[in-house]
Amino acid sequence: MLLYNLQIIIDLAFQFLFMNIETLAIQSTQMHDKNAGAVATPIYLSTTFERAEDGTFPHNLIYSRIDNPNRHLLEKSLAALDNGTHAFAFASGLASISAIIQLLKAGDHVLIGDDMYYAAAVLIKDIYGPLGIQLSSVDMTDLEKIKKSILPNTKLIWIETPSNPLLKISDIKAIADIAHENNALCGVDNTWATPVLQRPLDLGADIVQYSTTKYFGGHSDVLGGAIVVKNNDLGEKLKKIQVFGGAVQSAFDCWLITRGMKTMPLRIKAQTENAKKIAEFLSTHSKIKCVHYPGLQSHPQHEIAKKQMKDFGAMLSIEVNGNQENAFKMASKLKLFTSATSLGGVESLIEHRKSVEGVNSATPENLLRISVGIEHVDDLIEDLDQAL
Numbered sequence: 052m053l054l055y056n057l058q059i060i061i062d063l064a065f066q067f068l069f070m071n072i073e074t075l076a077i078q079s080t081q082m083h084d085k086n087a088g089a090v091a092t093p094i095y096l097s098t099t100f101e102r103a104e105d106g107t108f109p110h111n112l113i114y115s116r117i118d119n120p121n122r123h124l125l126e127k128s129l130a131a132l133d134n135g136t137h138a139f140a141f142a143s144g145l146a147s148i149s150a151i152i153q154l155l156k157a158g159d160h161v162l163i164g165d166d167m168y169y170a171a172a173v174l175i176k177d178i179y180g181p182l183g184i185q186l187s188s189v190d191m192t193d194l195e196k197i198k199k200s201i202l203p204n205t206k207l208i209w210i211e212t213p214s215n216p217l218l219k220i221s222d223i224k225a226i227a228d229i230a231h232e233n234n235a236l237c238g239v240d241n242t243w244a245t246p247v248l249q250r251p252l253d254l255g256a257d258i259v260q261y262s263t264t265k266y267f268g269g270h271s272d273v274l275g276g277a278i279v280v281k282n283n284d285l286g287e288k289l290k291k292i293q294v295f296g297g298a299v300q301s302a303f304d305c306w307l308i309t310r311g312m313k314t315m316p317l318r319i320k321a322q323t324e325n326a327k328k329i330a331e332f333l334s335t336h337s338k339i340k341c342v343h344y345p346g347l348q349s350h351p352q353h354e355i356a357k358k359q360m361k362d363f364g365a366m367l368s369i370e371v372n373g374n375q376e377n378a379f380k381m382a383s384k385l386k387l388f389t390s391a392t393s394l395g396g397v398e399s400l401i402e403h404r405k406s407v408e409g410v411n412s413a414t415p416e417n418l419l420r421i422s423v424g425i426e427h428v429d430d431l432i433e434d435l436d437q438a439l
């Protein structure tokens with residue numbers, strides 16, 4: 052395990068320093084295959100690896116739950132993109148959040164935002180609650196409220212920024228400082244921003260986590276989760292949780308994610324440009340009550356977004372005039388936006404969130420969440436216009 056960590060740190064230090072993210076996304080995902088010189092990465096489906104006569108492991112590989120060439124490549128690239136030293140790939144975003152909660156012990160308290168990704172809040176409350184993890188939520192845009200919500204046993208402050216589905220922005224640096232003053236870790240679900248737009252470890256966070264199902268994969272065809280840290284102790288603990296918890300990502304799925312990562316900076320650039328134009332168009336439309344997008348000057352945390360993000364991303368939510376029925380009607384009239392959950396793929400999606408989250412959800416009933424794709428923005432705007 053020590054050898055593994057050293058190898059990653061050395062690789063990162065010598066290969067990837069000072070590269071722009073577009074270059075890094077290509078370079079860090081190249082395998083440099085020694086068997087055939089294949090330019091595209093081969094897929095290593097083998098679950099087990101041959102030992103030498105003296106019992107050692109000549110390729111530092113034992114068994115695919117512990118490490119696998121495709122996972123190793125993905126993790127090296129994930130660490131490079133987020134300026135971390137250790138990265139871990141999991142079978143889904145939720146499996147990676149679960150691994151982070153497993154860093155804690157019974158009696159520890161986790162503070163989350165009041166609009167945390169719905170399924171993650173269910174995971175912590177219903178699965179880890181009975182095992183002794185205490186949970187409470189707060190408005191993560193209000194630093195004073197955060198300070199007041201910290202308990203003597205608070206061990207983790209969990210940020211999601213931009214948040215789902217209201218795109219609230221939390222000040223990562225300020226909250227990381229609050230966490231550290233209170234001996235707690237600061238973790239960031241960076242799924243919506245990705246390292247292309249925001250690097251939480253550089254802003255002081257201890258842990259960054261992803262559902263790589265979204266922008267990393269980018270084609271709505273693979274589930275995945277990831278964690279990146281830059282602390283050796285956390286890295287060792289997470290490696291143990293990953294290997295013995297067993298929720299690792301399969302070789303093929305790792306291959307799909309590294310393939311997606313090569314175009315992630317380009318896709319996000321195109322998607323963000325589209326999202327900005329759509330947000331501007333909708334914010335002046337008479338049938339729209341409001342648009343939640345951090346790139347709009349009217350967004351309450353626009354300045355914080357400008358400070359900590361390279362750009363504002365490709366997710367937005369709109370509230371149509373009227374109620375749930377009006378929202379469903381609008382979504383059903385769209386021809387280019389598929390009505391489906393999830394986000395971050397090349398195709399535009401729209402979703403009525405409240406009906407997914409259930410009756411207890413605080414999401415407004417007239418809200419539709421939009422994941423903007425890479426189609427031509429004029430076609431997307433025309434489609435939105437006719438549906439309204």
Ligand SMILES: *Cc1c(COP(=O)(O)O)cnc(C)c1O
Pocket residue numbers: 143144145146168171211215240242243261262263264265274275276
């Ligand atoms: C989708 C998502 C998750 C969950 O990830 P899965 O890959 O579906 O398990 C967690 N957080 C955010 C912000 C997400 O969008």
